Amino acid sequence: MRFRVEPGLYAAGSPTQESPVLVSANYKMSFDRLRSQLGGLDAWILVLDTKGVNVWCAAGKGTFGTEEIAKRVDVVGLGEVVSHRRLVVPQLGAPGVSAHEVARRSGFSVVFGPVRAEDIPAFVSAGMKATPQMRRVQFPFRERVVLIPLELVTGAKHALFLAACFLVLAGLGPGIYSLHRAGTEGVQSAALLLAAFAVGAVLTPVLLPWLPGRAFSAKGAWLGLILVLSLSAFAWAHPGTFENPASTGAWLLLIPAVVSYVAMNFTGASTYTSLSGVRREMRVAVPVQAACAVIGTGLWLAGRFF
Amino acid sequence: MTRLRYLPNVVTLILDSEKCTGCGVCTEVCPHGVLVIESQKARIADRDACMECGACALNCITEAISVRSGVGCATAVLNGMLRGSEPTCDCSADATCCE
Ligand code: SF4
Numbered sequence A: 001m002r003f004r005v006e007p008g009l010y011a012a013g014s015p016t017q018e019s020p021v022l023v024s025a026n027y028k029m030s031f032d033r034l035r036s037q038l039g040g041l042d043a044w045i046l047v048l049d050t051k052g053v054n055v056w057c058a059a060g061k062g063t064f065g066t067e068e069i070a071k072r073v074d075v076v077g078l079g080e081v082v083s084h085r086r087l088v089v090p091q092l093g094a095p096g097v098s099a100h101e102v103a104r105r106s107g108f109s110v111v112f113g114p115v116r117a118e119d120i121p122a123f124v125s126a127g128m129k130a131t132p133q134m135r136r137v138q139f140p141f142r143e144r145v146v147l148i149p150l151e152l153v154t155g156a157k158h159a160l161f162l163a164a165c166f167l168v169l170a171g172l173g174p175g176i177y178s179l180h181r182a183g184t185e186g187v188q189s190a191a192l193l194l195a196a197f198a199v200g201a202v203l204t205p206v207l208l209p210w211l212p213g214r215a216f217s218a219k220g221a222w223l224g225l226i227l228v229l230s231l232s233a234f235a236w237a238h239p240g241t242f243e244n245p246a247s248t249g250a251w252l253l254l255i256p257a258v259v260s261y262v263a264m265n266f267t268g269a270s271t272y273t274s275l276s277g278v279r280r281e282m283r284v285a286v287p288v289q290a291a292c293a294v295i296g297t298g299l300w301l302a303g304r305f306f
Numbered sequence B: 001m002t003r004l005r006y007l008p009n010v011v012t013l014i015l016d017s018e019k020c021t022g023c024g025v026c027t028e029v030c031p032h033g034v035l036v037i038e039s040q041k042a043r044i045a046d047r048d049a050c051m052e053c054g055a056c057a058l059n060c061i062t063e064a065i066s067v068r069s070g071v072g073c074a075t076a077v078l079n080g081m082l083r084g085s086e087p088t089c090d091c092s093a094d095a096t097c098c099e
């Protein structure tokens, strides 16, 4: 399934040769959102070929960029369609679009439009002027929670694989492979791993501003500790849940490591992390996560035999 | 709402005031209000809010700004490490990763 729009020039309402030209990515959702937010505005929409990727992502990759704008203006013969020489480019495209280069190459000047499509009517009626508010990127609750399904889907493959490994390995032990152990401890282990993954993927976006620390890996480690504490409370109330001291110790390390890792990967979906910052946190977090994972897995495996 | 802040003192943003003409384009493209114009020159007002998107540098006609731009994505950094390359975003084609 490809969520793409054919690149080219589209009409919204009944645009004339004086109507504004709004530049968009060919990711179907970006395009549809733009059209639905115009509120009756007559405009041209110049859809670039961004390989079906949204504006911000594509700008980072350079597919939503100077080159593609100049080319698309030429391909659709925009100079013949409109009498003015001005393009409204979404501000989120600016990391890929050099306004002065576009002007030099296409003869069209670039006005950076607001971050959110819903502000376009107000921006146009103010004479192509954006308020500082329209220029700011936030990461509010509503924008974070819509990312949860994607976090779950993209991580699920790895999480299920890991859980399956633990499920199978749980059958190991003194003597022959035991299906019984795989069915009891194995299922429990797989469930704990999946729970850790789900907590990381769901609660990181939800609780982001309130989790302690600035590094996402630290935020995740806290979530992991909360999960460990909740499980301990549960085990306290239900003696016999975790009988094996080695595997209990293993989970104290494995759960925070998994949640921290999942949370760290949410940096890519967030709207305010820098590459230098991500590298800085990873230099500390990845070795710690790896150590916890290795020692935890070792303890867990040792727990099969003692 | 609660302002989200990332790690302090890490970004590679550099502004050369000598070259700056105070045109204000950088303040327009920045999604985090990092730059402001004061007495006809750009000034870095909130360095730690910078996400190194590179929009300001790319749009500064006098090349007064430099920043090592990239996407702040751990998955991309990991992919890059595994392939021995620069960070590569895997959210190709249909993906909506950084939407
Ligand atoms: S875009 Fe460049 S020249 Fe213009 S204000 Fe910013 S730093 Fe100065």
Ligand code: SF4
Residues within 6 Å of the ligand: B013, B029, B030, B031, B032, B033, B034, B035, B049, B050, B051, B052, B053, B054, B055, B056, B057, B067
């Ligand atoms: S790199 Fe991006 S976030 Fe940083 S100052 Fe420039 S425009 Fe703003």
